[in-house]
Amino acid sequence: MNTMEWKPDKQSDIPIYKQIADYIQKRIAYGEYPPGSSLPSERSLAKSFDVNRGTIIAAYDELYSNGMVERIKGSGTKVSTDVWGLTRTRIPNWDLYVERGSFLPNLPIYQHIHEEIHERNLINFASGELAHDLMPYENFREILREHEFRQSLGYEHPQGNLDLRHTIAKHLKQHKNIECTSQSILVTSGAQQALHLLIQCLLNPGDAVAYEDPSYAHSLPTFRSAGLKTYKLPVSEHGINPEEIVHLHKRHKIKMVFLNPIFQNPTGTVLSVERRKRVLEITAELGIPVIEDDPYSLISFSEQTTPATLKSMDKNGTVLYISSLSKLAASGLRIGWIVGPHNVIHRLADAKQQIDFGHSILPQWLANEFLRSESFETHLQHVKHRLLEKRNVLISALQEELSDHLTFQIPDGGIHLWCRLASKINEYRLLEESLKNGVIFVPGSLLGSQTGHIRLTYGRAETESIPEGIARLKQALLKL
Ligand SMILES: Cc1ncc(COP(=O)(O)O)c(C=O)c1O
Incomplete structure (x- = not known):
């Protein structure tokens, strides 16, 4: 629940637990929480609303007494499935709509990779983009300062x-x-x-x-x-x-x-x-x-x-x-x-x-x-220079740590290194193990029909973190 924008009004005459119950009821009515979905834990809500846990318990009690939520021992508070049968309104079957659209979703493993990248602080060999310190922040600031829009x-x-x-x-x-x-x-x-x-x-x-x-x-x-x-x-x-x-x-x-x-x-x-x-x-x-x-x-x-x-x-x-x-x-x-x-x-x-x-x-x-x-030309030269450095750091780290485990063709440009794994290692298991170690890459079979490959993108990772990333990848590999 994104409670960042809303907090109970502590000066109001309406009791705080009631304000919270009303707020949650609205979120349910707007369809953000469909019937059967779990509501946030009492502890986490208390933290985000800056109130005692007892206040949240009172708010959930209120919702429970009017049938909006169910409390299931061990699995917290869920939006009631029964209440919807009692009202005359019907909730669209969102799951059905979501599954039937003609524009197809990304593969679940891709979605998983994107979520991991956005939610965790990983050594990132997966994203096909430049590292932040290669992006022209200063050039853009200068443009904004010196050019009239x-x-x-x-x-x-x-x-x-x-x-x-x-x-x-x-x-x-x-x-x-x-x-x-x-x-x-x-x-x-x-x-x-x-x-x-x-x-x-x-x-x-x-x-x-x-x-x-x-x-x-x-x-x-x-x-x-x-x-x-x-x-x-x-x-x-x-x-x-x-x-x-x-x-x-x-x-x-x-x-x-x-x-x-x-x-x-x-x-x-x-x-x-x-x-x-x-x-x-x-x-x-x-x-x-x-x-x-x-x-x-x-x-x-x-x-x-x-x-x-x-x-x-x-x-x-x-x-x-x-x-x-x-x-x-x-x-x-x-x-x-x-x-x-x-x-x-x-x-x-x-x-x-x-x-x-x-x-x-x-x-x-x-x-x-x-x-x-x-400055575009200067920036371009800078980016090329720094990407070459990243590529070289990655290659040295791989040659030192993983020369027995993978091979590659050295690219003369771009941001990606395509590696062939020496033994029959499952790339997806390697990815799961690597994620536990805080490093991420793209399994090759997501990009083509060949198995036993991984894509390591050197463009996105900070240069200093590349050797550490490869050391972690090695640890993951040795566990398989
Ligand atoms: C070959 C290729 N084409 C297209 C894209 C899409 O890039 P963008 O839409 O950011 O220009 C990418 C991004 O990874 C790419 O590698």
Whole structure:
């Protein structure tokens, strides 16, 4: 019960226990506590309302005497199931609604991982984002201090703020050699919304799509929610084998190919230049669009230029390109974008308008000021430098502690390390044991069909905590 916003009024003439009983009764009536659900313990309520436990007992007695709650020895106080039969009102069967919706929930294990991350202070190798000390807090403060906000606070253009789209177009030209104009850009709530919009607007239930195995996309129930048939493109050292697209197309008539070619999540691999060229040849011949999901290509650790995106090599307009600021700046900013042909962008913008009337101006304004400022380049160099350091600390810790137990391919960029477990260790049991030790990662089979792998993300963990995290992982592993 979120009692933070409410406290009994100690000056009131109404006795405190009565105020509390009324308050709980309202929460029950509003449906927050369905029939049969447990109410908080007397002790915890007394603490949050800042009253004696006796006052809570009196409040629960009051609710008990009017039939609202039941008291079951050993299991506390529950909302009565009988009382609802006596009244004329009927409570909707929320469980049924929750189970039947066509938009599918995340897998329970994913929900479990998210809850653990949010509720506990763990050494976090699971979240696919930057550590807080890599996020540009100071740059944003400076923008807020030094730039006047003069944008309209009305509904934004559904394609996104025009200034930001101009800036994204310049950014793409400068950093990725991608030619586009503000007309061919749609601003989205991260790359995630871009993927969702594409799937919803350009595909139909029953359509076949090909995607990397393992991949981030594997974790997207979005594909299943849209009723798509999914076919896997196995990822090896140099990414997928483009010829597989031809084979799949012959058998299943593939409608779209989803790729994260550079510093792939979770394997960290880069689709080799030859393979990138071949993907473009094949898909252009077959007339299949490629969705290039590219959140990581600017996080390259090599001194040479970053690997060229498919979009920058695309001569036939086959590629719809997605990227975001989540892995370069801040995942909580929720700024991503799609680049594509005008008719596609208009269609998606129309859908975005129906969903949320366009993206909020505040993060768009901030993103625009940041992307066009000189400090963006400095920040980017800083992030790359620090991520390389994190990657190296992780690799040294693994080589020292776990070289007998797992192997990996060293990524040249991005934020993830994909590890193969040496023996037949169950990743889920390893996760449970690791959680007991205060460390978390993503079991590989959540991301693809291969078992015996784990994804260790070095982007999110504090550098100093990485060796300790690996020591704890080792302890967990030795217990299995
Ligand atoms: C390959 C890939 N695509 C898309 C996303 C979604 O990122 P966001 O919506 O924060 O831009 C992620 C996040 O982990 C990712 O790894």
